Amino acid sequence: MKLYEQIKQHLLDGISAGRWAEGAKIPSEHDLMATFNASRMTVHRAMRELSADGILHRMQGAGSFVRRQAPRSALLEIHDIAEDISQRNHVHGSIILHLAAIRADAAIAAELDLRRGARVFYSEIVHTEDGVPVQLEQRHVSPRFAPDYLAQDFSAQTTSRYLQAIAQPTEVEHIVHAVAADSRVQTILEIPPSEPCLQVLRRTWTEAGPATRSLLTHPGSRYSLGSRYAVNQRK
Amino acid sequence: MKLYEQIKQHLLDGISAGRWAEGAKIPSEHDLMATFNASRMTVHRAMRELSADGILHRMQGAGSFVRRQAPRSALLEIHDIAEDISQRNHVHGSIILHLAAIRADAAIAAELDLRRGARVFYSEIVHTEDGVPVQLEQRHVSPRFAPDYLAQDFSAQTTSRYLQAIAQPTEVEHIVHAVAADSRVQTILEIPPSEPCLQVLRRTWTEAGPATRSLLTHPGSRYSLGSRYAVNQRK
DNA sequence: CAGTGGTCTAGACCACCCA
DNA sequence: GGGTGGTCTAGACCACTGG
Numbered sequence: 162m163k164l165y166e167q168i169k170q171h172l173l174d175g176i177s178a179g180r181w182a183e184g185a186k187i188p189s190e191h192d193l194m195a196t197f198n199a200s201r202m203t204v205h206r207a208m209r210e211l212s213a214d215g216i217l218h219r220m221q222g223a224g225s226f227v228r229r230q231a232p233r234s235a236l237l238e239i240h241d242i243a244e245d246i247s248q249r250n251h252v253h254g255s256i257i258l259h260l261a262a263i264r265a266d267a268a269i270a271a272e273l274d275l276r277r278g279a280r281v282f283y284s285e286i287v288h289t290e291d292g293v294p295v296q297l298e299q300r301h302v303s304p305r306f307a308p309d310y311l312a313q314d315f316s317a318q319t320t321s322r323y324l325q326a327i328a329q330p331t332e333v334e335h336i337v338h339a340v341a342a343d344s345r346v347q348t349i350l351e352i353p354p355s356e357p358c359l360q361v362l363r364r365t366w367t368e369a370g371p372a373t374r375s376l377l378t379h380p381g382s383r384y385s386l387g388s389r390y391a392v393n394q395r396k
Numbered sequence: 397m398k399l400y401e402q403i404k405q406h407l408l409d410g411i412s413a414g415r416w417a418e419g420a421k422i423p424s425e426h427d428l429m430a431t432f433n434a435s436r437m438t439v440h441r442a443m444r445e446l447s448a449d450g451i452l453h454r455m456q457g458a459g460s461f462v463r464r465q466a467p468r469s470a471l472l473e474i475h476d477i478a479e480d481i482s483q484r485n486h487v488h489g490s491i492i493l494h495l496a497a498i499r500a501d502a503a504i505a506a507e508l509d510l511r512r513g514a515r516v517f518y519s520e521i522v523h524t525e526d527g528v529p530v531q532l533e534q535r536h537v538s539p540r541f542a543p544d545y546l547a548q549d550f551s552a553q554t555t556s557r558y559l560q561a562i563a564q565p566t567e568v569e570h571i572v573h574a575v576a577a578d579s580r581v582q583t584i585l586e587i588p589p590s591e592p593c594l595q596v597l598r599r600t601w602t603e604a605g606p607a608t609r610s611l612l613t614h615p616g617s618r619y620s621l622g623s624r625y626a627v628n629q630r631k
Numbered sequence: 632c633a634g635t636g637g638t639c640t641a642g643a644c645c646a647c648c649c650a
Numbered sequence: 651g652g653g654t655g656g657t658c659t660a661g662a663c664c665a666c667t668g669g
Contacts, residue, residue: 163657189635200659202437205636213448221636222667339574339594339616357592357616359574381574381592398638424654435640440655456655457648511648 164199168207171197173216176227186224187217241321242298246290254292255316258349259285262304262311272364273303273371282310284320287349290383294350297378306372330365330372337361337386342378350380357381399434403442406432408451411462419502421459422452453506461506476556477533477612481525489527490551493584494520497539497546507599508538508606517545519555522584525618529585532613541607565600565607572596572621577613585615592616 162170172187181187188196193204208225211217218228246253265273265281275281281301288296300320302310306327313323338360347354361377397405407422416422423431428439443460446452453463481488500508500516510516516536523531535555537545541562548558573595582589596612 165657191635200661202639202660203658205638206657208636219636220667221665222634224635224667335621337572337594337621339592339614341590341592341616355576355590357574357576359572359594379574381576386570386572400638426654435642437641437658438639440657441638443655454655455648456646457653459648459654 164197165203165207165210168193168197168199168204169211172207172211176216181227183227185227187227189224241319241325242288242296243319243322246288246295251290252292254289255319256287256289257284257315258287259283260311260315265301269301269374272374273301275303280304282307284310284315286315286320288319293383295379295383297346297349298375299378300373300375302373303371305369306367324365324373328367328372330367332366334364335361339381340378346378350378352380352382359384359386361386399432400438400442400445403428403432403434403439404446407442407446411451416462418462419506420462422462424459455509463506476554477523477531478554478557481523481530484525486525487527489524490554491522491524492519492550493522494518495546495550500536504536504609507609508536510538515539517542519545519550521550521555528618530614530618532581532584533610534613535608535610537608538606540605541602559600559608563602563607565602567601569599570596574616575613581613585613587615587617594619594621596621 172181175181175187190201190204190208193199193207194201197204208217208219212219212225215228217225219225243253243255261283262280263283264278265275267277269275269281270277270279273281282304284298284300284302286298286300287294288298298320302324304310307324310323313320315323339357340360342350342352342354342356342358344354346358347356350358352358359379359381361375361379363373363375363377365372407416410416410422425436425439425443428434428442429436432439443452443454447454447460450463452460454460478488478490496518497515498518500510500512500514502512504510504516505512505514508516517539519533519535519537521533521535522529523533533555537559539545542559545558548555550558574592575595577585577587577589577591577593579589581593582591585593587593594614594616596610596614598608598610598612600607
């Protein structure tokens with residue numbers, strides 16, 4: 162087996178055997194060079210890859226530590242489109258079409274566990290990537306969950322980021338559809354009538370009950386969802 | 397900016413500017429060493445990271461190429477359709493349109509890590525729910541992974557189930573798109589031209605390398621993907 | 632200050648692909 | 651056989667951390 166893989170495996174084995182607990186400091190590059198009779202570049206590569214995989218946490222001047230693991234088992238992340246876009250080195254923009262309290266209709270009331278006609282916050286925002294619309298975000302938020310929702314400046318901070326900062330949801334649901342856009346959505350997203358859209362319905366709950374219901378509509382030609390995961394990372 | 401990041405950015409820029417199309421060969425390590433006045437290790441690191449991110453496809457002895465399609469982040473678990481259907485107490489059926497060895501074209505060869513023109517297994521199956529088409533499954537399978545693929549009876553056992561019985565993949569990738577169906581697919585799925593389709597590209601790997609590449613196309617009106625996830629609290 | 636990780640160089644040997 | 655990538659070495663300089 163390749164030397165850098167042996168080193169990775171040695172560290173992974175040690176972690177799963179409990180020889181190094183979460184947060185513990187693991188041997189330095191210098192130590193591992195001696196243990197494996199390897200050059201520093203080789204040891205460094207092994208540790209850098211483990212760091213990229215989120216297994217280790219490395220700090221210049223301090224050492225390398227076992228990362229306290231977020232549960233990787235279920236492969237579902239809440240993700241903020243602004244971060245996605247800036248990770249691709251593109252420019253994210255928001256156009257706020259709507260931000261107000263409205264009366265819940267029967268469907269929304271049922272989903273958010275409110276009485277029909279109750280106050281519910283509604284926002285409608287178009288997200289652009291390098292100026293091109295990539296997502297229409299239509300979001301209903303329960304006032305119980307985010308009472309100050311209307312007072313936020315969502316051109317400075319995305320709704321996702323704000324809501325996540327309030328409280329982590331305890332439960333998340335995603336449903337993905339392919340749909341045709343109606344004429345209003347076609348106009349907003351600047352797409353022809355023939356273009357299919359990828360629509361994600363995302364609902365979140367906290368312990369206090371339903372929190373948000375978001376309908377995210379994306380032009381099929383400009384957006385896709387993906388996930389990739391390694392089945393047996395840490396074993 | 398760090399040198400290896402400059403090199404990565406240079407390649408990413410060139411790809412998004414269309415200077416190197418999908419599948420095109422990009423400069424060799426040797427070329428980039430000269431361009432950036434960098435050592436080979438540094439160039440190599442830049443290209444290795446792009447390869448790990450699925451941007452490049454590298455083949456020893458042949459060169460480095462732009463990978464077709466770039467995965468996005470986040471989301472989603474996907475089940476075997478036959479199980480889904482029978483869990484709903486509906487009747488699952490399969491129509492086998494194709495099951496043969498074909499020659500890999502450049503795109504498939506790159507994805508499955510084969511030489512162009514190499515033998516690769518290809519199957520095309522329509523799945524029906526109570527007689528109505530709900531999925532067109534177009535699957536390429538590496539002979540290295542499943543040498544006896546062609547000898548199976550896939551009307552008795554789904555391809556997914558057979559492949560999973562051989563070996564669990566170590567890595568799985570899903571990419572979800574909304575697309576319009578071409579006329580052949582419209583006919584197969586019995587849908588009108590206006591109906592958008594939900595398309596899932598699923599790729600799997602084992603330790604020995606790429607194993608399968610499946611394109612699953614569903615009528616938007618008859619199929620959606622869903623997932624619900626209870627977030628684990630951090631300990 | 633000594634220890635540590637981040638980056639980089641200038642070589643090397645090997646396995647592989649393709650003309 | 652010439653070009654290409656995969657791995658590895660033995661150095662180097664730097665930035666940062668901690669006692």
